[in-house]
Amino acid sequence: MRSRRAFLKESGLACAVGGTVPSFWGRAAAAAEARRDGTILVVVELTGGNDGLNTVVPHGDDAYRKNRPTLAVSPDKVLKLDDRVGLNDALKDLLPSWERGELAVVQQVGYPDPNRSHFESMAIWQGGRPGPALPTGWLGRAADAHPALAALHVGPAETPLGVRGIRAVPRSIAGLADLRLEPEAELNLTMGAAGDPALDAVRARFRGADGLIARLGGLAREAKPAEEPFETRLEAVRRLIVADSSARVYYTSLDGFDTHAAQLYTHRNLLATLGKGVAGLLAGLRERGLAERTAVMIFSEFGRRLKENGSGGTDHGAAGPVVLVGPGVKGGLHGPHPDLGRLDEAGDPLFGVDFRDVYAAVLRDWLGVDPAPILGERPATPGLFS
Amino acid sequence: MRKARSPFDDPRSAWEPYRPTPEEPWNVARVAHLHRRAGFAATWGQVERDVAEGPEPSIRRVLDGEARGPDGSESSEFESIVDTMEQSFRRRPSMERVSLLWVYRLVFSPHPLEEVMTLAWHSHYATSQAKVQSPEAMLDQNRTLRAHWRARMSVLHSAMLSDAAMLSWLDGIGSTKAAPNENLAREFLELFALGAGNYAEADVRETARAFTGWSRVDYSPLRAVQEAGDMDDGPKTILGESGAWRQEDVVRIAVRRPAAAEHIARRLYRTFVADVEEPSRELIAPLADLMRVEGDVDVAKGIETILRSRMFHSDACRGRCIKSPATLAVGAVRVCEAFRPPVNLSELENHLARMGQRLFHPPGVAGWRGGIGWLGDSTVVARANFAAWLTGPGAGLAAGHFRDLADRRGWTTPEARFEGFAALLLATPLDPEARARVIAADDPAGIVRRLLASPEGQLG
Numbered sequence: 001m002r003s004r005r006a007f008l009k010e011s012g013l014a015c016a017v018g019g020t021v022p023s024f025w026g027r028a029a030a031a032a033e034a035r036r037d038g039t040i041l042v043v044v045e046l047t048g049g050n051d052g053l054n055t056v057v058p059h060g061d062d063a064y065r066k067n068r069p070t071l072a073v074s075p076d077k078v079l080k081l082d083d084r085v086g087l088n089d090a091l092k093d094l095l096p097s098w099e100r101g102e103l104a105v106v107q108q109v110g111y112p113d114p115n116r117s118h119f120e121s122m123a124i125w126q127g128g129r130p131g132p133a134l135p136t137g138w139l140g141r142a143a144d145a146h147p148a149l150a151a152l153h154v155g156p157a158e159t160p161l162g163v164r165g166i167r168a169v170p171r172s173i174a175g176l177a178d179l180r181l182e183p184e185a186e187l188n189l190t191m192g193a194a195g196d197p198a199l200d201a202v203r204a205r206f207r208g209a210d211g212l213i214a215r216l217g218g219l220a221r222e223a224k225p226a227e228e229p230f231e232t233r234l235e236a237v238r239r240l241i242v243a244d245s246s247a248r249v250y251y252t253s254l255d256g257f258d259t260h261a262a263q264l265y266t267h268r269n270l271l272a273t274l275g276k277g278v279a280g281l282l283a284g285l286r287e288r289g290l291a292e293r294t295a296v297m298i299f300s301e302f303g304r305r306l307k308e309n310g311s312g313g314t315d316h317g318a319a320g321p322v323v324l325v326g327p328g329v330k331g332g333l334h335g336p337h338p339d340l341g342r343l344d345e346a347g348d349p350l351f352g353v354d355f356r357d358v359y360a361a362v363l364r365d366w367l368g369v370d371p372a373p374i375l376g377e378r379p380a381t382p383g384l385f386s
Numbered sequence: 387m388r389k390a391r392s393p394f395d396d397p398r399s400a401w402e403p404y405r406p407t408p409e410e411p412w413n414v415a416r417v418a419h420l421h422r423r424a425g426f427a428a429t430w431g432q433v434e435r436d437v438a439e440g441p442e443p444s445i446r447r448v449l450d451g452e453a454r455g456p457d458g459s460e461s462s463e464f465e466s467i468v469d470t471m472e473q474s475f476r477r478r479p480s481m482e483r484v485s486l487l488w489v490y491r492l493v494f495s496p497h498p499l500e501e502v503m504t505l506a507w508h509s510h511y512a513t514s515q516a517k518v519q520s521p522e523a524m525l526d527q528n529r530t531l532r533a534h535w536r537a538r539m540s541v542l543h544s545a546m547l548s549d550a551a552m553l554s555w556l557d558g559i560g561s562t563k564a565a566p567n568e569n570l571a572r573e574f575l576e577l578f579a580l581g582a583g584n585y586a587e588a589d590v591r592e593t594a595r596a597f598t599g600w601s602r603v604d605y606s607p608l609r610a611v612q613e614a615g616d617m618d619d620g621p622k623t624i625l626g627e628s629g630a631w632r633q634e635d636v637v638r639i640a641v642r643r644p645a646a647a648e649h650i651a652r653r654l655y656r657t658f659v660a661d662v663e664e665p666s667r668e669l670i671a672p673l674a675d676l677m678r679v680e681g682d683v684d685v686a687k688g689i690e691t692i693l694r695s696r697m698f699h700s701d702a703c704r705g706r707c708i709k710s711p712a713t714l715a716v717g718a719v720r721v722c723e724a725f726r727p728p729v730n731l732s733e734l735e736n737h738l739a740r741m742g743q744r745l746f747h748p749p750g751v752a753g754w755r756g757g758i759g760w761l762g763d764s765t766v767v768a769r770a771n772f773a774a775w776l777t778g779p780g781a782g783l784a785a786g787h788f789r790d791l792a793d794r795r796g797w798t799t800p801e802a803r804f805e806g807f808a809a810l811l812l813a814t815p816l817d818p819e820a821r822a823r824v825i826a827a828d829d830p831a832g833i834v835r836r837l838l839a840s841p842e843g844q845l846g
Contacts, residue, residue, distance in 0.1 A: 132557065132567055132568070132569060133557065133569065135569070135572075135573065135750065135751040135752075136750070136751075140750075158514075158516050158747065159749055164749060164750040165750075166750075166751075166752050167752075167755070169749060169754075169755045169759050170749075171762045171763065171764060171765075172764075173764045178740070178764040178767065178768070179763060179764055179767055180767070181767055181770055181771065182770075182771045182774045182775070183774075184774040184777075184778050184835070185767075185770040185771045185773065185774035185835075185839065186770060186774075186835075186836070186839060187766065187767075187770050187839055188820050188823060188824065188836050188837075188839050188840035188841070188843075189820075189841075190817045190819065190820050190840070190841055192817070194817065196705065196814070197662070197663075198662040198705060198706060198708070198758075198845060199705065199814065199841060199842065199845060201662070201758050202708065202758070202761060202841040202842075202844050202845065203841045205758070205761040205762070205766055205841075206761075206766055206841050208763060208766075209762075209763045209764075209766035209767055212763050213763075213767070245763065
C-alpha cells in the first residue's frame with residue numbers, strides 16, 4: 001500500500017483547491033489566524049490530593065516541623081520563596097521560572113466546608129462550585145460560551161468533568177498514538193468543495209486531521225499506544241501546541257498523590273516529575289516562540305493533613321496551593337501563608353483564597369472571557385498575570 | 387442548492403406518506419437509505435428483496451423486525467443466544483460482558499431499529515458506568531430502554547426515574563425530604579422531558595422535592611427503593627399545576643406540556659432525518675402534533691410517521707446525518723456480511739470507543755452531541771483505522787472474505803465492486819477523483835477500505 005502522502009501527490013490533489021473558494025474556507029482561515037494570537041492554558045491536575053504543605057513548605061514555622069517528624073523538608077534544602085515558605089527542593093526545575101518572575105503561588109486555595117472525598121472534592125474543583133456536583137465543568141462551560149476555548153484532554157482516563165460542557169464536546173486523546181494512522185489506513189481526502197454544507201464540513205475535518213498528522217511529523221507514528229507517562233503526555237501537549245491543534249485549553253493529569261503511607265520518596269518523585277515536565281514543556285515552547293502564549297495551572301482536589309499519620313504518610317486535608325507558571329504569569333506569592341496555629345476540627349489549616357477566584361482570574365485575565373456566566377459573580381484574584 | 391420543492395422547505399407536506407412516482411421511484415437508493423437510517427445498513431440480499439416487494443412490506447419489516455437476522459439465522463435462535471449470554475453474565479458480571487452483549491445485538495439483531503432507538507435513548511437518558519460502577523445496573527437500564535423503545539414518553543420517563551443506574555448517576559439516591567438534590571430534577575426537565583426554556587427554576591426545586599426518598603438498599607447488584615419516610619409528599623406547584631405531587635404526577639404533568647412532544651420530535655428528527663442542522667419550528671410542529679396522543683407523547687407514531695414520510699424518502703434527506711461510530715462500523719460489518727466466522731466483537735467495541743462512542747460511557751449528562759461533533763482529529767483517524775482493521779487480517783474474517791463476497795454477487799470488475807459496495811454504504815455520490823482512487827484499489831477489501839475512509843462514507 002502506498003503512503004498517504006504519495007497517494008495524494010500521485011493523484012495531483014496536494015495543491016489543487018477548487019477554483020472558487022467557498023465562504024467557509026475564508027472563515028476557517030480567519031479562525032486559524034485568531035488562534036495564533038490566542039492565549040493557551042495548560043491545566044495539570046495532581047490527582048489524589050497533593051500534599052500542599054510539602055510542596056510549598058512553611059519552613060519558617062515550628063508547628064510544621066513538630067507535626068511532621070519524619071516528613072518535614074529541612075530548612076536548608078527548601079528553595080525559599082520568602083522567609084516563611086519555599087518550594088520543595090524536588091521542584092528545582094521550576095526555580096528558574098520563579099527567579100524570572102514567571103511563577104505564581106496562590107496559597108491556601110480551597111472553599112468553605114471542605115469535602116474530603118476524592119470524587120466529590122474533585123467534582124467540586126472541576127465543576128467550579130462547592131456543594132452538589134454540577135453536570136458540567138468550569139472549562140466546559142467556558143467553551144460552551146466561547147467555542148474558541150475548546151479543550152483537548154491528554155490522558156488515559158475518562159474525559160474529566162472540568163472540560164465537559166453541554167454543547168462543547170472536548171476532544172480527548174490518551175496520547176499521540178491516538179493520532180497515528182495504522183500502516184494500512186489512509187484518509188481518502190478531497191480538496192475541493194461540493195457546495196453541500198454537510199459534506200464540505202466532513203471534508204474540512206478530514207483535511208484538518210490530515211494536516212495535524214503532517215505537522216506532528218513522525219511523532220504520532222512512533223508513539224506507543226500504551227498508557228503514557230506524564231512527561232510523554234506533556235510532550236504530546238507541546239507537540240500539539242506547536243502543530244496548532246486548534247485547542248486553547250489543554251488538560252492533563254499526574255496521578256499518585258494519595259500518599260497515605262511512606263510518602264517521603266513517592267511524593268518527592270512525583271514533584272520532581274511535575275517540575276521537570278512543566279519546565280520542559282515551557283522550555284520547548286520557548287524555542288518555538290510560543291511560551292508567551294502559554295500558562296500552566298497546577299491544582300489538586302485537596303491538600304493533606306498537617307500532622308503526619310503513623311504510617312509515614314498524610315491523610316486527606318483541605319486547602320492547598322495552586323501554582324501558575326509561564327512568561328505571562330506575574331510571579332510572586334499570593335494569598336495568606338498557611339496559619340498552622342489555626343486549624344479546623346479535622347486538623348487542617350483554613351482556606352484563604354476561594355478556588356473560584358483563581359479560576360475567575362484565569363478566565364478574565366488570561367483567557368480573556370467574562371467569568372461571571374461561568375462561575376457566578378466572583379472577585380478575580382488580582383495580579384496573577386502581567 | 388436544494389430544489390425549491392424539497393420537503394425540507396415544505397413543512398405542510400413533509401410528513402405526508404411517500405408514494406413511489408416516476409420521479410421518486412422505489413429503488414436501491416431508497417431501500418439502502420431506509421436501512422442505513424432505521425438500522426445498520428442492509429446486506430445486498432435484503433436490498434434486492436425490498437426493492438422487489440415495494441415500500442409497504444419493507445417499511446413494515448423495519449418497524450416490526452425481520453424473521454431472520456442479517457446472517458440468515460432465525461430470530462428465535464438470536465433470542466436464545468442472547469438469553470444464554472445474559473444468564474452467563476448474571477453468574478459473572480463484568481462491564482466488558484455488558485458491552486459485548488450489546489455489540490452482539492447491534493451486529494446480529496433481526497430488529498435493528500430497536501437497537502437504533504436503544505442507542506438514541508442511551509444518549510437521551512445518558513448514564514455512564516464511570517460513575518454508576520455497576521455492570522448489572524447498566525445492563526438493566528439497557529434492557530429497560532430496549533423494552534420501551536417505542537413506548538409513550540410517560541412510560542419511558544417513569545422507568546428511567548426509577549432506574550437504579552439513573553438514580554445513582556444523577557444523585558437521586560440519597561435525595562431526601564430534608565435535603566432534596568436537584569440534579570435529577572433539572573436534567574429531567576431540561577434534557578429528558580421538555581428542553582431548556584420550557585420550565586422555571588422554581589419547577590426544578592419543586593420537582594426535586596417530588597423525586598425524593600430514594601435510597602440504596604444493595605450495592606452488588608445496585609438496587610434502590612423509594613421510601614415513604616424520606617419522600618416529600620407535601621403540596622407543590624410544578625409547571626403551573628398545584629397538588630401533593632409525587633414522581634408519577636410530575637411525569638404526567640410534564641408529558642402533556644406542549645413542549646414535551648416537540649422535544650422528543652426533535653430527538654427523532656436528529657436520529658432519522660438530519661443531525662447536521664437544527665430543524666425549524668415549522669418543520670417540527672406538525673410532527674409533534676401527530677405525536678400528541680391522550681395527553682402523552684406517542685413515540686411509535688413519531689417513528690412510523692417519519693419512516694413513511696415524503697421527507698424521509700426524498701433525495702434531499704440523504705447525506706444529512708453524520709454516521710455515528712456504531713452506524714458506520716456496524717453498518718460496514720452488516721454490508722460486508724462479516725458473520726461466519728464473525729468479526730472480532732470485542733475489538734469492534736474498542737473501535738467504537740476510539741471513534742468516540744464508548745458504549746455505556748457517554749461523555750456527559752447530555753449524551754453524545756452527534757452530527758459533525760463525531761469528527762475530531764483523533765476520531766477521524768480512528769475511522770480510517772477502523773476501515774483498515776475491518777478489511778485487514780486483524781478482524782478475524784476468513785482469508786479472501788471480501789473477494790468471495792463480491793464474487794458471489796457477481797461483482798467481478800473493479801467498477802462493479804465499487805458500485806455494489808457504494809450502493810449499500812454511501813448516501814451521496816462520491817467525488818469523481820476520490821471515486822477513481824477507490825476503484826484503483828481494485829481488490830474488494832481495498833475498495834471497502836477506501837469507501838469507509840472517504841468523507842462521503844461518513845454521511846448517513
